[in-house]
Amino acid sequence: MVNRFMTARSTVAMRRWGSPAIVTLAVMAALTALTADAAANQARRPKPPTEATAPRDAGEPIMAIVSIKTQQVTIYDADGWILRAPVSTGTTGRETPAGVFAILEKNKDHRSSLYDDAEMPNMQRITWNGIALHGGPLPGYAASHGCVRMPFGFAEKLFDKTRIGMRVIVSPDNAEPVEFSHPALLVPKAEAIAAAPARAEALLREAAEAARMADEAKKAAASAARETASLSAALRKLQGLKTRADAELTYADKALAAAKTDEAKARAEDLKQKAAAKAAELGNQLDTAKADTKSKLDAAAVAKEAAKTAQTRKADTAKAASETKLAVEPVSIYISRATQKLYVRRPTHKPAPDGGGIVFDATIEVPVTIRNPERPIGTHVFTAVARNEAGLRWTAVTIDDGDNAKAALDRITIPQEVLDRIAPTALPRSSIVISDEPLSSETNYRTEFVAVLSTEPQGGFITRRPTADVLVASDDFQGDNGFGFFNFPRDPAPQTGNTRRRGGGQYYRPMQPGWW
Numbered sequence: 472m473v474n475r476f477m478t479a480r481s482t483v484a485m486r487r488w489g490s491p492a493i494v495t496l497a498v499m500a501a502l503t504a505l506t507a508d509a510a511a512n513q514a515r516r517p518k519p520p521t522e523a524t525a526p527r528d529a530g531e532p533i534m535a536i537v538s539i540k541t542q543q544v545t546i547y548d549a550d551g552w553i554l555r556a557p558v559s560t561g562t563t564g565r566e567t568p569a570g571v572f573a574i575l576e577k578n579k580d581h582r583s584s585l586y587d588d589a590e591m592p593n594m595q596r597i598t599w600n601g602i603a604l605h606g607g608p609l610p611g612y613a614a615s616h617g618c619v620r621m622p623f624g625f626a627e628k629l630f631d632k633t634r635i636g637m638r639v640i641v642s643p644d645n646a647e648p649v650e651f652s653h654p655a656l657l658v659p660k661a662e663a664i665a666a667a668p669a670r671a672e673a674l675l676r677e678a679a680e681a682a683r684m685a686d687e688a689k690k691a692a693a694s695a696a697r698e699t700a701s702l703s704a705a706l707r708k709l710q711g712l713k714t715r716a717d718a719e720l721t722y723a724d725k726a727l728a729a730a731k732t733d734e735a736k737a738r739a740e741d742l743k744q745k746a747a748a749k750a751a752e753l754g755n756q757l758d759t760a761k762a763d764t765k766s767k768l769d770a771a772a773v774a775k776e777a778a779k780t781a782q783t784r785k786a787d788t789a790k791a792a793s794e795t796k797l798a799v800e801p802v803s804i805y806i807s808r809a810t811q812k813l814y815v816r817r818p819t820h821k822p823a824p825d826g827g828g829i830v831f832d833a834t835i836e837v838p839v840t841i842r843n844p845e846r847p848i849g850t851h852v853f854t855a856v857a858r859n860e861a862g863l864r865w866t867a868v869t870i871d872d873g874d875n876a877k878a879a880l881d882r883i884t885i886p887q888e889v890l891d892r893i894a895p896t897a898l899p900r901s902s903i904v905i906s907d908e909p910l911s912s913e914t915n916y917r918t919e920f921v922a923v924l925s926t927e928p929q930g931g932f933i934t935r936r937p938t939a940d941v942l943v944a945s946d947d948f949q950g951d952n953g954f955g956f957f958n959f960p961r962d963p964a965p966q967t968g969n970t971r972r973r974g975g976g977q978y979y980r981p982m983q984p985g986w987w
Contacts, residue, residue, distance in 0.1 A: 537640070542558050557621075561930065565931040569871075575919075576635070576827050605620065636900075642868075657894045658861070661862075699764065699771045703764060807909050815889070831919055850907065852867070
């Protein structure tokens, strides 16, 4: 039955096409077309990311870019990519936040405090509320609770190469750094960079001497104050004795005037002479004590003013020494369209007093001029990757379109006083971030910058417990290390001003005005 059916079909085919050879050619053509379509489909389908190492000698890593779309992390040095690997980012409802981050803390054997003590080997934290890069299982798709899982071996290799403060960019799509130049970027001066170490050393010595003199002046003022206090007490006692002596003399005068007999007059006269002598002696002592006390009070006032002047010089020299020491560190600038402010961070390399990470200097925070502030500007990261003849070679990464990178910089006017402080000694690894977003409240004195894209899901970020109240560096008080701190309350309300915001997110509360 089947044979008769196939024979019948073959007969029909041969009648239609003319011969078995023609049929064979038709079948082969059809198969070739199907194979070509399959190959085209395969070419259109993105290949899953795999681990890769650039075929060249790698320099020190400058930034990591995580692509949520392709589930891949790429590490870059000054000359391009050096390492790539697949990742697993946050799943639906616990998405890894897209935005701009930096490595805040490293722990080779970390365990999760949120998820059943889960192992997070070679953890590199990018937010204090628990988002991190670490080794973990990779099922081939987004599956974490908000962190960025990397292959275990890759995470271990990367851990040994990175440093605190390295930029980490989480992009919704594919992003990569491109060579970039613009007149608004920082241009260092070679002579300022060359002179900075010696100047810092000299200012540190000057600051130490000023601190010593301030301590001595403070002790002298305290000693003078104690001495004048003692003299003032003695003066008050003498004044009381003199008042009593004057009263006794007055009484003796009255007794003499009232005396009726020679004997009474003699006694009254004797009493008057003694009272007069006593009053005169106490008067002399009081005049001497007053003169001495005035001299000591004047000296104490001078000592107090000298101590105040010495303390001011101590603070000024400590601040100048700190500023010069910071000048030999890479500088990071964040410009927010939402807050219309410019923020500066520089690492002090001082360990945070409450543990975890290092202290960043945050004493520069000023208003910034953004042309057409009502219009989106995007999120762009400009990084100085190396020195060149012009000063610095820069790259740009854009992860949230508004303007393109050049147009975004065209709209910014950085205050000249800020440029005067940071541009002459700008170094490789310095950066400028421009964004529509305000800083996250995860930005504090232990961080460079944390900013999340409000236009992207943030589930793995906003469901976590926010960082506890922390201290922020300021100029108000200069401690032994040249950095001061102040506390501020947590404001639960997000900042206003970002017209593009759709997500939840945590937002930065600005420092008090006038502290720069």
